[in-house]
Amino acid sequence: MKKYLIALLLVLMPAVVQAAASPYPLDKMKPNLRDQESLQRGMALFVNRCMGCHSMEYQRFARTADDLGLPHDLVEDYLILGEHKINDLMTISMDKGDAAGWFGAPPPDLTLSARLRGTDWLYTYLRSFYRDEARPWGVNNALFADVGMPNVLEDLQGAVVNNCTIDELMERGNRGTLDPLTGNRSGQCMTVQANTGSMNSAEFDRAIYDLVNYMAYVGEPSRLQSERIGTFVLIFLAIFTFVAYLLKREFWRDIH
Ligand code: HEC
Structure with missing residues (x-):
């Protein structure tokens, strides 16, 4: 428990220090x-x-x-x-x-x-x-x-x-x-x-x-690059989900 409290304090510390620095x-x-x-x-x-x-x-x-x-x-x-x-x-x-x-x-x-x-x-x-x-x-x-x-x-x-x-x-x-x-x-x-x-x-x-x-x-x-790559990843995932859905329909047609 104590460990978690200390960890939480460390996480919050920068915010606290900054807030205290100047009103x-x-x-x-x-x-x-x-x-x-x-x-x-x-x-x-x-x-x-x-x-x-x-x-x-x-x-x-x-x-x-x-x-x-x-x-x-x-x-x-x-x-x-x-x-x-x-x-x-x-x-x-x-x-x-x-x-x-x-x-x-x-x-x-x-x-x-x-x-x-x-x-x-x-x-x-x-x-x-x-x-x-x-x-x-x-x-x-x-x-x-x-x-x-x-x-x-x-x-x-x-x-x-x-x-x-x-x-x-x-x-x-x-x-x-x-x-x-x-x-x-x-x-x-x-x-x-x-x-x-x-x-x-x-x-x-x-x-x-x-x-x-x-x-x-x-x-x-590298943020610019990651944002650009992120967009491609999302587009890829959307296309892939669609293909996977078509494939699923194809497979299940035989089973039903
Ligand atoms: C003539 C020297 C000089 C020039 C030119 C100068 N600074 Fe500084 N700057 C300082 C000094 C010295 C400090 C430290 C001040 C202190 O701790 O009291 C400082 C502190 C800072 C800090 C605060 C850093 C921190 O987090 O404590 C920032 C941000 C900063 N300068 C940005 C700039 C920017 C942007 C420019 C250009 C527009 C600039 N400075 C030009 C001397 C300079």
Whole structure:
């Protein structure tokens, strides 16, 4: 009995730890691994904006290129920024010890981040940085309090100011309402200062969607393949059942 209880606790542990981590409400996003253009844009954003600090060291450039429908020479010319070759793993050369000194915590490898944190968490985290002069990089994060990561996408999103107390922020989140015509949100705790970012909020949400979609793909690269094979298996089973039924009828005709 005790053994089962411990097993149950271990199974529930990640959920409990995650729930306890921050009360900040998560925004939902549903990955679409069939949307290759979204995955391609997400990869471009990742190698340009994130790979300075974060590796994806269990993933190869070549595999990513093949799965995302990108020609190898294009990836070599535009998406491999360091010394890497197309068949290399997506590693980086930043020393973890140095990084821990600079940021307080080393930037973790992000290959499995979407599996570990979940896509909703990532989607919310990357859209929840705000200006906070008390922090070393001048930014904080509503979901990940006192985060060590600088806001590397501020030039796209713009400078975000938080007008609420932390308690209000945790309770209400930052959804506000979206104006479908202008693509801007209103009634939120966090507001973007005018003319500080190159994207409006709908464009920025879209860019982060692509980025997280790409991270979801890297977390489980064979998922696309298994979904495709799964469809064939179901079609095969349907045809086979029909043939088996015909065969059964044929056999039983003689017996009756
Ligand atoms: C200048 C370096 C730097 C860049 C560039 C950077 N990050 Fe980070 N990131 C960090 C550091 C440092 C941490 C660890 C923060 C901590 O633990 O306090 C971190 C943490 C994270 C985490 C949380 C990991 C976890 O589960 O705890 C995610 C997710 C993340 N970064 C995603 C990104 C993405 C996506 C990009 C590109 C848009 C990016 N980062 C660009 C430095 C960076």
